[in-house]
Amino acid sequence: MDGCNPGDGPQNLHVILIDNGRTAVLADELGRQALRCIRCSACMNVCPVYERAGGHAYGSTYPGPIGAILSPQLSGIEAAHNNSLPYASSLCGACYEVCPVKINFPEVLVHLRGKDVDAKHAAGEFAGRKKHAPTQMDAMMYGAKKLFSSGKMMAVAERGLPMSRLITGKKHKISKLPGIVGGWTEYRDIPEPPKESFRNWWRKEKSGAPARDSAQRVDIAALIEANKGKAAEAAANAKAAMDAQAAHDPKESA
Numbered sequence: 001m002d003g004c005n006p007g008d009g010p011q012n013l014h015v016i017l018i019d020n021g022r023t024a025v026l027a028d029e030l031g032r033q034a035l036r037c038i039r040c041s042a043c044m045n046v047c048p049v050y051e052r053a054g055g056h057a058y059g060s061t062y063p064g065p066i067g068a069i070l071s072p073q074l075s076g077i078e079a080a081h082n083n084s085l086p087y088a089s090s091l092c093g094a095c096y097e098v099c100p101v102k103i104n105f106p107e108v109l110v111h112l113r114g115k116d117v118d119a120k121h122a123a124g125e126f127a128g129r130k131k132h133a134p135t136q137m138d139a140m141m142y143g144a145k146k147l148f149s150s151g152k153m154m155a156v157a158e159r160g161l162p163m164s165r166l167i168t169g170k171k172h173k174i175s176k177l178p179g180i181v182g183g184w185t186e187y188r189d190i191p192e193p194p195k196e197s198f199r200n201w202w203r204k205e206k207s208g209a210p211a212r213d214s215a216q217r218v219d220i221a222a223l224i225e226a227n228k229g230k231a232a233e234a235a236a237n238a239k240a241a242m243d244a245q246a247a248h249d250p251k252e253s254a
Contacts, residue, residue, distance in 0.1 A: 025070075
């Protein structure tokens with residue numbers, strides 16, 4: 001080629017494609033949707049965990065919800081800085097709602113949590129672990145399970161809820177709770193419970209509503225039938241008025 005001499009520029013061109021674990025991510029039917037990310041940061045703008053923790057807490061280039069699902073897949077869920085990322089979420093789904101490419105963050109997070117547990121089982125971390133004495137959290141979760149699985153128990157709990165108004169004080173809020181639940185009131189107050197539950201209110205409203213007998217009920221079909229004649233009469237009157245106007249002003253009718 002004119003203008004080129006031997007030794008001008010590189011003689012060989014090498015193209016290096018860096019995978020960085022993306023092939024493994026693509027092989028995961030649930031996790032592969034993380035590769036759709038366009039780096040818009042919409043998920044980070046709405047994530048309550050990222051708002052509190054900040055970007056450096058994720059330990060990788062990808063912070064926020066997208067980092068919680070992408071980093072463990074790129075460099076392995078077994079890595080010490082990755083196995084906690086799938087748990088850095090309340091699964092509120094705000095990231096999923098705003099994602100323009102509809103990455104189902106909660107679905108992938110739960111999927112990765114399962115992979116983390118499987119990896120720990122494979123590593124024998126749970127082998128030989130002795131049962132510990134029930135903690136406050138164990139007792140709370142067991143009580144919640146029993147309460148929410150029975151409508152009758154839920155109704156009993158609702159009837160007793162107004163009694164907690166006794167500890168709200170003059171400010172009408174609960175500012176301090178004991179034990180493990182004290183962590184909640186350390187940063188926020190619990191509003192005063194209502195004087196009665198919704199069930200009780202609804203029962204009173206329903207019992208106080210006047211009952212209508214069959215004579216008071218409106219027969220919709222009869223009402224429509226009765227108004228057919230009026231509608232036809234109104235249409236005939238309108239047509240007669242238009243005909244009279246046309247006869248009075250021939251130019252307008254033409």
